[in-house]
Amino acid sequence: MNKTALILCGLLLAPAAAMAGPTCSPSSERARILSAASPNAIHRNWQGGKHLGYGWSLQVERSTHDAAGTEYYVGDLYDPDGQLATRKVFAVESEWDCGP
Numbered sequence: 001m002n003k004t005a006l007i008l009c010g011l012l013l014a015p016a017a018a019m020a021g022p023t024c025s026p027s028s029e030r031a032r033i034l035s036a037a038s039p040n041a042i043h044r045n046w047q048g049g050k051h052l053g054y055g056w057s058l059q060v061e062r063s064t065h066d067a068a069g070t071e072y073y074v075g076d077l078y079d080p081d082g083q084l085a086t087r088k089v090f091a092v093e094s095e096w097d098c099g100p
Contacts (some may be wrong), residue, residue, distance in 0.1 A: 021060030021075065024091075024098035026052045034090035037064050037072045045086055055080030058091055060098065073098075 032039070033046040060075040071093040077086040 022098040024058045024060060024096040027095055027097045031095040037066045037090050043089055058096060
């Protein structure tokens with residue numbers, strides 16, 4: 001029974017990895033890293049005038065929007081060396097390029 005359950009879990013979870021969203025880069029150095037779906041909710045690690053460079057990337061997991069209709073990406077932020085910097089951040093969709 002345990003072997004069957006393990007195989008079933010593997011079959012169900014395998015497509016989830018393939019469903020990861022795009023990897024995006026900031027469209028300007030003014031791109032903000034947020035802690036919630038609000039343009040004023042600057043993430044605590046990014047307060048005090050810190051700015052992203054163009055080498056940073058966002059691995060998008062999903063998108064959401066606020067009551068005003070602004071769209072946000074939700075995902076993990078990676079530094080220019082490809083190392084995970086911050087998990088589960090929000091970013092304003094219009095501040096990021098998610099090319100083909």
